[in-house]
Amino acid sequence: MTEPRTHDDAIRAEGLSKRFGDVVALDRCDLTVPHGAVVTLLGPSGTGKSTMLRVLAGFENPDRGTVDIRGRRVVGPGVSVPPEQRRVGVVVQDYALFPHLDVAGNVGYGLARDQGREGRVREILERVGLPGLGARFPHELSGGQQQRVALARAMAPRPDVIILDEPFSNLDDTLRTRVRSEIIGIIRALGTTALFITHDQEEALSISDYVAVMNRGRIVQMASPQDLYWRPVDPWVGSFIGDANFVSGKSRGGRVETVVGTFASTLEGDVSVMIRPESVRLVPDAAGPAEVRSREFFGHDQLVTIMYGDGTVIRARLGPEEVYASGDRVSAKIDAATPFPVLHWAD
Amino acid sequence: MLDLAGRPPVAEVPAVRRPKAPRLLWALGTLVVVPALIPIVYLLYVVLQPGGFDVGGFTSARLLELAGNTALLTITVTATTAVLGIATAWLTTRTDLPRARLWSTLVTIPLVIPSYVGALAILAATGNSGLLTQTLQALGLPGLPVAEGFWPSWLALSLWNFSFVHLLTVPVLKRLDPALEEVARGLGSSRWKTLFTVVLPQLRPALAASSLLVALYVLSEFGAVSMLRFDTFTRAVYTQWTGRLDPGPALFLAGLLSMGALVIIVFQQRARGKAALYSNRPARKPRLHRLTSGERMGARIFLGSIVTFALVVPIATMLWWTVRGMSLGNTPLTVGPHAARSVFISVTAAAVITVAAIPIAILAVRYRSKLVYLLESVAWVTYSLPHLAVGLAFLVLGVGMFRPVYQTLIMLIIVYLAMFLPLSLASVEAGMRRVGPGLEEVSRSLGVGSWGTMRRVTLPIVRRSMLAGAALVFLSVMKELPATLLLRPTGFDTLPVRIWSATNELFYTQASFAALGLIAVSILPVYFFVVRDIHD
Numbered sequence: 092m093t094e095p096r097t098h099d100d101a102i103r104a105e106g107l108s109k110r111f112g113d114v115v116a117l118d119r120c121d122l123t124v125p126h127g128a129v130v131t132l133l134g135p136s137g138t139g140k141s142t143m144l145r146v147l148a149g150f151e152n153p154d155r156g157t158v159d160i161r162g163r164r165v166v167g168p169g170v171s172v173p174p175e176q177r178r179v180g181v182v183v184q185d186y187a188l189f190p191h192l193d194v195a196g197n198v199g200y201g202l203a204r205d206q207g208r209e210g211r212v213r214e215i216l217e218r219v220g221l222p223g224l225g226a227r228f229p230h231e232l233s234g235g236q237q238q239r240v241a242l243a244r245a246m247a248p249r250p251d252v253i254i255l256d257e258p259f260s261n262l263d264d265t266l267r268t269r270v271r272s273e274i275i276g277i278i279r280a281l282g283t284t285a286l287f288i289t290h291d292q293e294e295a296l297s298i299s300d301y302v303a304v305m306n307r308g309r310i311v312q313m314a315s316p317q318d319l320y321w322r323p324v325d326p327w328v329g330s331f332i333g334d335a336n337f338v339s340g341k342s343r344g345g346r347v348e349t350v351v352g353t354f355a356s357t358l359e360g361d362v363s364v365m366i367r368p369e370s371v372r373l374v375p376d377a378a379g380p381a382e383v384r385s386r387e388f389f390g391h392d393q394l395v396t397i398m399y400g401d402g403t404v405i406r407a408r409l410g411p412e413e414v415y416a417s418g419d420r421v422s423a424k425i426d427a428a429t430p431f432p433v434l435h436w437a438d
Numbered sequence: 439m440l441d442l443a444g445r446p447p448v449a450e451v452p453a454v455r456r457p458k459a460p461r462l463l464w465a466l467g468t469l470v471v472v473p474a475l476i477p478i479v480y481l482l483y484v485v486l487q488p489g490g491f492d493v494g495g496f497t498s499a500r501l502l503e504l505a506g507n508t509a510l511l512t513i514t515v516t517a518t519t520a521v522l523g524i525a526t527a528w529l530t531t532r533t534d535l536p537r538a539r540l541w542s543t544l545v546t547i548p549l550v551i552p553s554y555v556g557a558l559a560i561l562a563a564t565g566n567s568g569l570l571t572q573t574l575q576a577l578g579l580p581g582l583p584v585a586e587g588f589w590p591s592w593l594a595l596s597l598w599n600f601s602f603v604h605l606l607t608v609p610v611l612k613r614l615d616p617a618l619e620e621v622a623r624g625l626g627s628s629r630w631k632t633l634f635t636v637v638l639p640q641l642r643p644a645l646a647a648s649s650l651l652v653a654l655y656v657l658s659e660f661g662a663v664s665m666l667r668f669d670t671f672t673r674a675v676y677t678q679w680t681g682r683l684d685p686g687p688a689l690f691l692a693g694l695l696s697m698g699a700l701v702i703i704v705f706q707q708r709a710r711g712k713a714a715l716y717s718n719r720p721a722r723k724p725r726l727h728r729l730t731s732g733e734r735m736g737a738r739i740f741l742g743s744i745v746t747f748a749l750v751v752p753i754a755t756m757l758w759w760t761v762r763g764m765s766l767g768n769t770p771l772t773v774g775p776h777a778a779r780s781v782f783i784s785v786t787a788a789a790v791i792t793v794a795a796i797p798i799a800i801l802a803v804r805y806r807s808k809l810v811y812l813l814e815s816v817a818w819v820t821y822s823l824p825h826l827a828v829g830l831a832f833l834v835l836g837v838g839m840f841r842p843v844y845q846t847l848i849m850l851i852i853v854y855l856a857m858f859l860p861l862s863l864a865s866v867e868a869g870m871r872r873v874g875p876g877l878e879e880v881s882r883s884l885g886v887g888s889w890g891t892m893r894r895v896t897l898p899i900v901r902r903s904m905l906a907g908a909a910l911v912f913l914s915v916m917k918e919l920p921a922t923l924l925l926r927p928t929g930f931d932t933l934p935v936r937i938w939s940a941t942n943e944l945f946y947t948q949a950s951f952a953a954l955g956l957i958a959v960s961i962l963p964v965y966f967f968v969v970r971d972i973h974d
Contacts, residue, residue: 148879148883149882149883150879150882150883173882173887173888174879174882174883175882175883175884175885175886175887176885177883178885179883180883180884181879181880181883183876183879183880185876187874187876187877187879187880189877189881189895189899190872190899191895191898191899200881200884200886200894201884201885201886244880244884245883245884248884248885
């Protein structure tokens with residue numbers, strides 16, 4: 092597990108626990124967001140991501156644990172700094188723009204009157220690509236524009252960190268990718284520390300310096316997107332983060348034997364080997380050990396499902412030009428594989 | 439996720455995320471509902487107490503006759519208002535009738551005429567000295583006898599209540615999914631067949647809700663039936679009370695009446711629950727039904743005669759009496775003090791009740807629980823009880839238990855609070871829902887404290903809803919007759935009380951002065967907060 096830490100971490104949360112009645116939302120949860128980084132908190136719904144946001148922003152007090160923001164203790168025994176003094180900007184799912192204020196009123200809301208409010212509002216609206224829209228009202232804006240106003244409003248008072256909760260989930264698919272790269276571009280250009288919260292793996296992997304995977308109230312792994320994808324701490328993270336095949340085998344003397352092939356392994360005993368579909372290459376082979384069962388063609392690539400004699404099923408992601416039909420005999424070459432001890436597989 | 443902007447909570451952490459409400463909020467919320475609880479408890483006690491209650495000289499035959507009359511009126515008026523309300527709503531929203539919006543406004547305005555003012559207009563238009571009689575006689579036709587009994591009562595309650603059905607049906611008609619009609623037409627169904635088999639059936643929930651509202655109103659109506667001398671329960675309660683020193687029999691009848699209302703409330707609650715399913719707005723505008731020129735003429739005659747009888751005739755009648763009275767040396771200034779009292783008590787009640795609704799509204803929107811639901815239900819039940827029964831309960835209890843406030847303005851305000859709290863409650867809650875906790879939290883995270891957030895975010899957004907609620911309370915208190923009649927301080931005659939007493943003494947000129955004054959004061963708030971709102 093890679094845990095990047097410096098002395099001026101934007102957020103450092105330790106041992107956070109929070110229950111609602113019988114439901115455990117946070118369970119001794121640790122999270123570090125390095126200064127200047129873009130971190131994504133990723134997890135299935137119902138794992139406490141939003142509770143984490145609410146605790147960090149000060150909308151909710153944890154039962155236990157501490158939170159420091161840029162080295163200042165904001166939550167801890169006897170300490171609970173109210174949200175308005177935390178310098179944590181928040182962009183929520185439905186943007187929560189003030190309906191009674193125009194764009195300039197929304198963006199300038201967190202600025203004191205004597206701070207040169209107008210100038211700052213104009214500047215930040217320009218940065219988010221909405222110059223001249225200050226007099227519009229929220230209901231007159233498109234979804235993507237509302238999104239940028241919410242971002243501008245959160246960033247205007249120059250917070251130490253901004254937290255964005257599922258910020259792209261209200262946009263339709265075509266708009267989504269575009270708005271996402273625009274927003275990330277703005278955040279990176281301004282050097283703002285940002286914590287995104289999402290349940291969308293692709294989104295998390297594509298925008299972040301680090302991804303913190305959360306499950307059942309705990310951070311199970313925090314790593315760079317690439318490390319996370321290829322070196323998950325357990326099969327659950329492995330399959331949550333992307334498509335994965337699992338093949339069982341026995342590992343001994345640095346090698347693991349499976350029906351699909353032999354791989355390097357430092358483990359001993361029963362193992363489960365994770366193979367990403369894109370690590371599988373197929374070769375037509377009349378005497379091959381596997382048979383093609385089905386094929387899903389997506390255009391930019393395709394998924395071909397093959398089955399071995401013992402019933403083991405493997406999915407391979409292939410380029411669009413290869414042609415296979417059900418019943419074809421094939422053999423498979425595996426480029427990369429990650430073995431896990433079988434103990435964890437029960438999860 | 440917390441429930442942002444009224445969206446259903448996302449699965450994140452289930453309903454257990456519910457912070458505890460501050461004790462002070464609970465205390466205040468409970469306190470303002472106490473007045474509403476008093477009549478419910480007392481009337482139940484009166485009806486259910488062991489050993490029965492003194493029913494005075496009432497034979498069971500007489501009770502049956504009263505019940506029969508009340509039921510007859512309730513059923514016929516409810517049916518008539520349903521037909522009028524739906525026909526006017528459909529013609530003004532779903533056909534290409536020119537000036538549809540103006541027609542819709544015109545058929546909504548009769549809301550400012552309380553049924554008892556309508557009754558006054560009917561009385562003042564008929565009989566030997568009535569406007570209609572004199573007009574007919576001038577044309578060489580026989581005049582009209584004084585209107586009394588069932589038919590005039592039916593007419594008054596139908597004409598001046600169908601607008602409720604219109605108001606509740608228009609938004610539903612506007613939101614019906616046009617795809618359903620297109621599918622029906624595609625399946626070979628004609629325009630008119632589509633109307634009756636696809637469009638109208640979808641109105642059932644809205645119709646059920648508004649019909650029960652009208653039924654409840656007719657059941658408890660007091661002024662019009664008394665003035666038009668039709669023997670219903672309410673009239674019997676009042677005659678019984680004025681005729682005897684012992685209020686027992688009147689109270690018992692009032693209790694029975696309230697039980698009838700409770701039955702209707704139960705139905706109404708069910709109908710309302712279903713109605714919510716139909717409130718999603720489709721992306722497209724519904725297609726308009728093309729009227730042939732003959733149909734268009736028919737529609738104009740139909741709407742025109744409704745407006746004539748519900749609006750033009752009563753106002754013309756009262757104006758005529760006013761002018762006639764003034765030419766005989768009467769001056770409308772005599773109702774000045776009544777108008778001042780009405781405005782004073784209505785404004786005070788609107789302010790008090792709006793403020794009183796705030797704690798429960800906060801509890802209901804932010805700390806929803808079974809207990810809050812119970813508090814709200816108590817308020818709604820008393821709102822739906824006949825005002826005469828509520829007034830009588832407070833009167834009898836007041837003589838015995840609340841001596842210090844009995845027959846004071848404080849007592850009157852408390853009674854209005856018991857009767858009208860839900861009006862402002864519903865509005866303030868709707869406004870609070872628009873704020874959503876998300877907005878307040880975002881404000882806090884932008885560095886603004888809780889008071890600043892209240893001042894800069896919550897209040898500005900809730901203000902319009904609060905004003906709308908206050909306007910509704912103002913109008914209701916302005917028109918309220920039976921409870922005011924029973925509980926007002928000696929000499930504190932309001933406009934409705936003046937209309938009531940002058941009509942009963944056949945002083946139609948004085949009654950018309952007061953009625954026109956009442957309409958004039960009510961018309962602006964009705965227009966701004968009721969009529970205009972349904973078209974936005």
